[in-house]
Amino acid sequence: MPPPFAPITENQGKKVRGEFFLPILLGAVAFLILLGPEVLPPWRDGWLTTDRDFATFHLSWMYYRDTPWSWPPAANPRYGIELGSSIFYGDLVPLIAMPMKALAQVLPVGQFVGAWFLVCFVLQAVFAWALLARPGVDRTARVAGCVLLLFAPFLVYRIYQHVSLVAQWIVLAALWLALRPERPRRALPWAALVALGSLLNAYLLVMVAAIWAADWLRRLAAGPRWALLPEAMAMPLIAVAGVWLGGYFFIAAGLPWGDGYGAIGMDLLGPLTAGYSSLLLPDWPPQPLHEGRAVFLGAGGLVVLLGAAAALAWRPAALGGLERFWALGLAILALFAIAVTHRVMVAGQLAFELPIPGWALALLEPLRSSNRFAWPGLYAVLVLAVVLVARVLPKAVSARVLMLAAGLQVGDTANWWVPNRNTLAAEPAGWTTTLVAPFWAEARGRYRRLRQVMPTGQPTFMDPAGQDGWAMLARYAHDNGWDTDVSYHARVAAEARARLWAETRRRIAERDWEAGTLYVVQTAMHDAMRAAAIQDRDLFAEIDGITVFAPGWHAAPTAATPAAVTPPPVTPAAARAP
Template sequence: MRAGAGQAARPAGTEGGVIRGWLRDHGWLPLLLGMAACLAAFGLKPLWPAHDLWLSGNPDHGMHWLGWLFFRDQPWAWPPSRNPAYGLELSSSIFFSDPIPLLAFAFKALHRVVPINQYFGLWVLACFLLQAVLAWQLLGRWIQPAASRAFGCLLLLFAPFFLWRIGLHLALVGQWVVLAALLIATRTRDARRHAWPWALLLPAASLIHAYFLAMAATLWAADLFVRATDRPATIRPARLAVEAIAILALTAAALAFGGFALMPGGIAFGDGFGHYGMDLLGPVLPLPGWSFLLAPRLLPDQSEAGANFVGLGGLLLLAAATVAVTTRPALLGGARRHWALGLGLLALLVLSWSNHVSIAGHPLAVLPIPDALRPAFDALRASARFAWPAVYAVVIAAMVLVHRRWHYAISHRILFLAAALQIADTAPGWLSNRMFFAQPQAAWPTALTDPFWDAAGIRYRVLRELPPNGQPDHPRWRDVMLLAQRHGMATDMVYLARVDRGAREAARAEARRRVARGDFAPDTLYILQPSVLGAVRASHDPERDLLAEIDGTLVLAPGWRRPFTAAAEPAP
């Protein structure tokens, strides 16, 4: 980071020089801001690893948490990401239940020493701290006054598209990865000699969430292109080639380690590309419940993945930056240095719109995608997320333009007003989240209250859904998963972000054969969809098996009507 006017050079090579320089540069301030924002918007209670009840309010939270619990209780295998009890034939990896593999590995290793029920609260805290620190460092490229940088940090800490993820997708709270990629991509010419920041970021991003990997990899490619075409050349082409090969190899190894490749039958994507695209006005249209002053607007046929609202403070900054550029166009002169980064950001932004282009909810066009490319695009189905790097870059650029256009006495007041408006206007959203996370509960809510379930959990070793799906299409899926985890049952009635297409079709074919023959495994409890009830009723043995609806759930319990003893329990 550049030293401001009047700043002395940091002592080099002296004991404690780095720490003293960091403190002198207000390095403690972003940590304080990140902690304060986390406690305000998230609260203290979810940080405790033994407290998991706050994860009960959202289906995706349940997927992350239960995927972790099954993984935690399984013995280590190779690759380490294997999680066979969670999904059986449908999945063999934690990668597709999104429990943040980077942390799942670490806490599984520590679990026998320090029992961990959930680490997601600590992850959210770490994300707040990293969001603040990286925003502070990134703003420091162009803005030196500590007050102005602090206001910029606060605005990004209370950005709706960041805070909203806490109540939805916990891995995607890690938007500090985007800030880190922007920080690396805007390094000085001399600093670009070093490849190690990318070599650390890309493998780490691959073990947090695949969307972050795609974003960071795009910005790395832009940075690599700039360094390859830099004149006069500062890095030899051979060295750049070695860097590219090494980083790609490290990232591929991280993906393999995390279990990305453990779906040989191909991935079933559910809703395809275009269903979760971003509206052209997505960043300026308020989210329901996330703006006190602006009327909420939820775009038709668009899920949460299309929500990239920058907040009222962000809108104020964009307006001020527009005035700054209009009155002094020369302010944009320095942007030419980052032309490749701009192209990378533009490419991600265009991808975020998907092939279903709309404005304010009104369809403009549906662009055709060749059949050969459809699987690749379907893998990026929640394409609206790819707008984050561009949105962050534009908001940060607006702060810089405001800072450069007006004297400090004016610019820092604009930044203060923007941060204050951002915090106050988004309060309905983050206060609602915090209140929910703090509410007292005695236990996870469940609809399975009949004594049958605990008795079945003791008797059966496996729990299966007929037909198997790997997606939450059964109204009791989370209750059933919790039952299976509590009793150590392997199950295919799971919630996975992606499902092995070939494995699912094979499992469904096997289920059809089993139902047709009435060949139900004696160690398996079956949860039935209504579509198979007639076939199961015709093929099961009513004198041996229990077929009933219990707590609103259709159940087939093979051998239930016959005596059971622990000695007769089948081996694992």
């Protein structure tokens, strides 16, 4: 029996390529099941208000689209003003945002998130199909394997939150390339994958780079070749050029959100414990909802693992030949170690914490959602398990096991995708707003900028219902053609925010308001802004549940001027400035 990842023959390859329509169809069907057709029309953007990451993606896109080109091309200064930086930190995907901005110069371009998701699911299926094209793995096994990877919980979890991280197909593409050691002229395909990863997401780039490094090391160990040296020098340059182009280096010293590296590590039992994402299996160990739990292999994944264990018990030699991929195994183990972090969790409890130097923590801090680095290993395990079941067990048995696993994977993740899909389908076509008072229409002609007191770059401004009022306000500013610092960024520059806070406090103390600026006020700053308002000149009021400070509003009274509403009293603790 050939090794598990042996290449198929030329005749088998022709047959697999002749079935190219199957993975495309599988990917499209998975997209329709998980998201539905409602997310595709570019004029329908109401569903992007269902999650703050979706919302900031679309807001960042609208500001980027409507701002003239600058250099570097990823700059997006109007969304965030002093806190703004680049599309990278506004959760946009540079790989698609920059071409779409160019297209928007000649054609109207609305939301493209739905189309991007469709492309991602098709590519996920295509590369899953390619990975499973092995001797002894028939069409039924490849279809079942594709379904397992399309409905993997750690992918399904992403599609309702993180636009860029749905591109997990690039991990499958890297694994496919690394598992084809016979393929010559590998430098160009690897360069393309590294370049794509650098314009997709920093986490995906690190995964692709690690898999490339493993493949390069394997080739080097096979026989030192000077021809490999240019490739080793070029790949880091390509990665750095890509992240520079995408806007990563706009912030030299950023303020992270969250608790840093180690806070969102992978529980050692995470791949085997269902948590909130399972319909059929219990939530054990019970823990709060957080991203660190999103590494479950799925109920179908567990079934195929059991099938693979049975196959190995029957034929232990079935794993023969895997030793040629020793470097890839080391890379996957290293990524697993980063995913687990120095704070080792078992069943939701901290088992022990390894000492780690401060410089290493600082280096790893940008990768604080470290559980994601388990993905290459999880995908490799699922693919290997499918191959073992398909090749070792009798065909009738393997077909039943794999189809059962595929069905369970789809059904078990329904606990997550059914309510989310229904929510997306129920959203109106466009964004809704509660800013209905005449004041907001009047303000359009009197101001040209919307600021928050105090500005944070985070979604801290809520409407009366507790929803993300910041997104509604940012959309109001965009539709008026205003710049705004009511925005949400993955990071903001530490020095820029410190300067902005100092300048804001100075303006409050001196009543020196920025010309043409309307302010929305957080609860903690109500007292300070109320005291700074000059009664016959400025408006300090609660309007549609939003506390506003409008400098000079009474200088030209209109019918739209509302009666001032005193905001609710604040406690001394809440009254402190952030």
